Amino acid sequence: MTGAASHEASAETPLRVAVIYHVWPHYREAVMQAMDRSKAIAYDFYGSGEPLEGILHADTAAVDRFIKAPFRRLGNFLWQPQAVKAAGGGHYDALIMLADPNFVSTWVAAVLARWRRTPVLFWGHGWLKPENRLKQRVRRLYFGLSHQFLVYAERGKRLGTAVGFPPERITVVYNSLAVERADAVIALIESGMTNAERPQAFFAxxxxxxxxxxARLTARCRFDVLLKAAVLLEERGQAVNVLLVGEGPERAELERMAAEHALEVLFFGACHDEELVGPLLYHADLTVSPGKIGLTAMHSLMYGTPAITHGDFDAQMPEVEVIEEGLTGAFFRRDDATSLADAIASWLATAPPRANVRHHARAAIKAKWAPQVQAAIIERAVLEVTGRA
Structure with missing residues (x-):
């Protein structure tokens, strides 16, 4: 058995594992709670407890053991003293750390943990696209500090394997949102017990x-391409309504574009209340994310709503894998408003029945992209790396 604290642990005693993030975004709360329910592992969740760049922090009281671990930035780099302390204290059977090469403290903590023979698991995007040799070498060195790498998607494992990282040291854990909460909202909608208005009523x-x-209204999300596509659709005689739920630095420019072209666009603003956002997604015809889609893909399919995004996977987020073209969504040429307009028009004209889309979308989420699934895969990886499997 490995790990500094393993000599004290028996097969009946839960392993002690530190999960170290700089911040835990609010959308991670469901998987934190799913992990916290483990009978085999007692997790300590490390994080700042503070919001970051407009993203709310998860409720630190949502899990049994949350340890405040502030950090500071040094230019593009980050230092988190508690990460190093957790690695050097000898109290844990394993460490799970967010895999960001800019986190200097993670390099130090991983080296220290390995010196103490404490298994290290990295958790992150991993490999998103083919890279030049220098970046490959840096990633190989950094990722090689882990005994096991927990990546979000199958493509990440394929890319990692292609550059020589041992496939047996890569585990696909997918990603997740609060699926059970979405299920409860859907039950209210379908039973007619919600007071939420259908979003179609917001428009003339x-x-x-x-x-x-x-999603946040940022340049990377390319909502300008969506508005250009809406102009093209209107010119073709197929006008659409657009509902953007989020805030961000691009809002003023997007509002200007919408006004200039007399488009029907409602800027709903930021909203993290699932009982408000859920019905908006459920009743919409399509989610359209012209830039990277990420968690938005999962959020949409949780409510049975198909999603359209660009098909340049080197510039996408791992969660794009949840979309099955022609069944739960579609793809268009990146940054091409005409291609997006074509994809929207084609979907609206030829899409499968909405009931079929709902069934397949929600089944895809529950098969891989749900908190309990993610927590179970993580637990199995920890048990294997500590010799408890």
Whole structure:
């Protein structure tokens, strides 16, 4: 058995494992709670407890053991003293750390943990696209500090294996949002027990197809491409309504574009209340995320709503894998408004029945992209790396 504290642990005693993030975004709360329910592992969750760059922090009281671990930035780099302390204290059977090469403290903590023979698991995107040799070497050196790498998607494992990282040291853990909460909201919607208004009612012509996106209004999300596509659709005689749920630095420019072209666009603002956002997604015809889609893909499919995004996977986020083209969504040429307009028009004209889309979308989420699934895979990886499997 490995690990500094392993000599004290028996097969009946839960392992002690530190999970170290700089911050735990609010959307990680469901997987934190799923992990916290483990009978085999007692997790300590490390994090700052503070919001970051407009993203709310998870409720630190949502799990049994949350340890405040502030950090400071040094230019592009980050230093988190508690990460090093956790690695050197000898109290843990394993460490799980967010895999970001800019976190200097993670390099130090991983080296220290390995010196103490404490298994290290990295958790992160891993490999998103093919890279030049210098970046490959840095990643190989950094990722090689882990005994096991927990990546978000199958493509990440394929890319990692292609550059020589041992496939047996890469575990795909997917990603997750609060699926059970979404299920409860859907039950209210379908039983008619929610007071939430159908979002179509927000617009002057509620009969138009409704396109939605729940994401921060940033340049990387390329909502300007969506508005250009909306102009093209209107010129073709297929006007749409657009509902953007989120805030961000691009809002003023997007509002200007919408006004200039007399588009029907509602800027809903930021909203983290699932009982408000859920019905918006559920009743929309399509989620359209012209830039990277990430968690938005999962959020949309949780409510049975198909998603359209670009198909340049080197510039995508891992969660794009949840979309099955023609069944739960579609892809268009990156940064091409005409291609996006074509994809939207084609989906609206030829999409499978909405009931079929809902079934397949929600089944895809529950098969891989749910908190309990993610927590179970992580637990199995920890048990294997500590010799408890």
């Amino acid at each position: 012509d509620p009969g138009r197809p409704l396109l939605i996106c729940t």
